[in-house]
Amino acid sequence: MRQIQGDRVTYLSYDSVSRSMSYSHETELLYTTEFLNKLKHTGCPDHLLELKVGLPVMLLRNINQSARLCNGTRMTITKLGKRVIKARIITGAHVGSKVCIPQIITLTVEPKWPFVLIRKQYP
DSSP: OTTSOSOOEEEEOEEEEOOOTTOOHHHHHHSOHHHHHHOOOTTSOOSEEEEOTTOEEEOOSOSBGGGTBOTTOEEEEEEEOSSEEEEEEOSSTTTTOEEEEEOEEEEEEOTTSSSEEEEEEOO
């Protein structure tokens, strides 16, 4: 990332615990936002994401197959907004297509965790 000129933009996720049947007010007090932000899990985006315009990225999740937003799609970032990232596809049959990447909500179930993590972040 240091080789690409420009300002770095940092995106932080919104993390919470699912309000399932086992949810209680004590659960919210026990698992603080700071604790949830530190959790890492395969298939779940990290809490902190740093990007720059011109940075090549790869989508790690199927978002919309008809819009060519599939797992493994490689893109170059063209614009970093507050609620959406704009990019241009750089590989495959749709090279040059412009796409918008929204934040998505990921539910993470880990057997060793007594809760379901909800994380809203760019995939």
